[in-house]
Amino acid sequence: MTRSMSSFDKAMALFGALVAQDGVFESDAMSVQLGVPESTLYRHLNALHSAGLICRSRRGRYLPNPVFLKKLEGYTPHAVLSELVRPFLDQLSVALETTTHFGLLENDMVTYLAKSVFEGEEVFTRENGQLEAYCSAIGKVLLSHMTVDEQRAYISSGPFPKLTDKTITDPAAIERELHRTRNKGFGVDDGEVHNALYCIAVPVFSSRGIVVGAISSSSSQRWASPKEQRDRLIQLNGVAQSISSTLGAGA
Amino acid sequence: MTRSMSSFDKAMALFGALVAQDGVFESDAMSVQLGVPESTLYRHLNALHSAGLICRSRRGRYLPNPVFLKKLEGYTPHAVLSELVRPFLDQLSVALETTTHFGLLENDMVTYLAKSVFEGEEVFTRENGQLEAYCSAIGKVLLSHMTVDEQRAYISSGPFPKLTDKTITDPAAIERELHRTRNKGFGVDDGEVHNALYCIAVPVFSSRGIVVGAISSSSSQRWASPKEQRDRLIQLNGVAQSISSTLGAGA
DNA sequence: CCAATTGCTATCACAATGTGATAAATGGAG
DNA sequence: CTCCATTTATCACATTGTGATAGCAATTGG
Incomplete structure (x- = not known):
């Protein structure tokens, strides 16, 4: 039953963790929390960014992309x-x-x-x-x-x-x-x-x-x-x- | 400069198109609109679904996942x-x-x-x-x-x-x-x-x-x-x- | 009720991308 | 300046994604 997980799922898990933690990203903590090596996490962060899901605010802080959020206005x-x-x-x-x-x-x-x-x-x-x-x-x-x-x-x-x-x-x-x-x-x-x-x-x-x-x-x-x-x-x-x-x- | 596009970007493009069209998905129209073959589109749909971004409503209709939407409440x-x-x-x-x-x-x-x-x-x-x-x-x-x-x-x-x-x-x-x-x-x-x-x-x-x-x-x-x-x-x-x-x- | 259309899934050989260890660079705080 | 955490870069390798085709499922129209 365990369909092989697409790269998608893992990156979205990171996204979920980010928004739940108000955008705070600590690589080592997140690594153990999600069970994913740090180098992979940074790759996922870049993927989320280039896909328009997140923006980089300060160092170590990633926020949902406001343009993306605007697309979802109107869906409650x-x-x-x-x-x-x-x-x-x-x-x-x-x-x-x-x-x-x-x-x-x-x-x-x-x-x-x-x-x-x-x-x-x-x-x-x-x-x-x-x-x-x-x-x-x-x-x-x-x-x-x-x-x-x-x-x-x-x-x-x-x-x-x-x-x-x-x-x-x-x-x-x-x-x-x-x-x-x-x-x-x-x-x-x-x-x-x-x-x-x-x-x-x-x-x-x-x-x-x-x-x-x-x-x-x-x-x-x-x-x-x-x-x-x-x-x-x-x-x-x-x-x-x-x-x-x-x-x-x-x- | 054109960094190879991750599978992510293409699937998120589909997501964007979906929410912009009120969830309506017509495979052939979407295929030309996004320049992606239909079989790939369906794979992307499944990826979006299993990542928790979309739900299937009626046939041909895909809505943003309400659980996902709830995570973004609080971010304006x-x-x-x-x-x-x-x-x-x-x-x-x-x-x-x-x-x-x-x-x-x-x-x-x-x-x-x-x-x-x-x-x-x-x-x-x-x-x-x-x-x-x-x-x-x-x-x-x-x-x-x-x-x-x-x-x-x-x-x-x-x-x-x-x-x-x-x-x-x-x-x-x-x-x-x-x-x-x-x-x-x-x-x-x-x-x-x-x-x-x-x-x-x-x-x-x-x-x-x-x-x-x-x-x-x-x-x-x-x-x-x-x-x-x-x-x-x-x-x-x-x-x-x-x-x-x-x-x-x-x- | 039966066609015809459209949505959706399954499969496969091949190409491309994701993976994670390592190393090194960058930037901020004391 | 120095330390520490963040972030980028690189590489050989394994895993996924790709897209053409075929076929099934379900809805629509006549």
Whole structure:
């Protein structure tokens, strides 16, 4: 499976490291970090430069080329993600016979970037609309993949409004629920946002294991059995995997 | 001088073409456009994908990878440009003994991204501040490199306030002045913005001849002679060239 | 529904480029 | 001036990239 890596991939790995470190390049540190000899790194730097990806600022400092950046103005991660994800959501909504969503976390709220309605299963959400994270299925998944510090900060940022009888509002209970979610690998909203709304959600990872967002299946009827829930999960995870692979390897 | 082109450059050229065309890829058209055989193009597409630069959306449609885009959040063309340009401005201001600026056009106004003050030559401009384009040296240069349609739209967008006695405000006269500026290759502000402010400016091109911005030399005293103006121009153009080359080839 | 078109993948012999060790030059900081 | 990290240059060698061709896959149009 390990297709021979093109020279491309290695140089782009260097690019990624550079932008992540605010342009700072220390040859020996970078050499061990990327597992590439220094002489090769400098060749890659020159390749990135002549390809118009980076500029040399001060000695030891390389910045993304502003002309290159300008080309990417007009492409936002949100817009691209929602376009990429939509066909998968459509496929999923007919397979599951439920409405499906793709969402991600933004300022501790879930933003729904894309939605695919299954006829008869209208849901009150809107694309680009937001919902509370602690009680929604997608929100629980995304919160459960935060770092410990981030999650702690979120949990102490309450209060958490009780949207239905079943909404979990006690901070300690929310924390337990998030642990459960993380361990199970999927999130459940059992009528906790709205009386007639039942959802399950799974995370979408980038190839390097970073959580990019989450997809969910929403229905106005509760799942009939654990088995039905399990079936949905299998399909959800399959689609999540597909999305991951269209995102590609270097991300 | 033509250093052998790495495989990188060709693939990045494809990337540039893709983002410029909103992700649309037609193999035969692209093949003639880039002068690369189709089979090679598809290999490049795969390289871009596995490097995490692009995703495949629909058939024939390739979008920038959102994960990649997210890495570049936080880098704006403005911020990077001003950092890159600053050392050149500093060098220039001591060489010319004048205050120097780098600016670009934004909504028909000149935005000053960077400024290097020469002692005793304070100027009222602020970094990230804006000034009218039709009367400033940098503005004239940038306007003179607009497309015909853009320039026509600008000229008919008046009125143009008379900031000093010498300000050119008649649309037809402005148009003539822009033609002159374009032909000479540099712009002059002969006290047209402020009574005690005299500037000359030259364009900064990217390697592909796109105007990225302009640099200027500003003084409270008028240049003594045509020769002095010519000397300043030579230095200005030299620095403009240097900036172009730090921007690299692929841009 | 079947053609026809276009997108995309696979393969191969050959040419070109990337690789990494070494050495040396450049530039900045104390 | 001296040290140290950055950066360029060089070289024999291994790995990739190249582009023509053929063929498969999927969409479009009639």
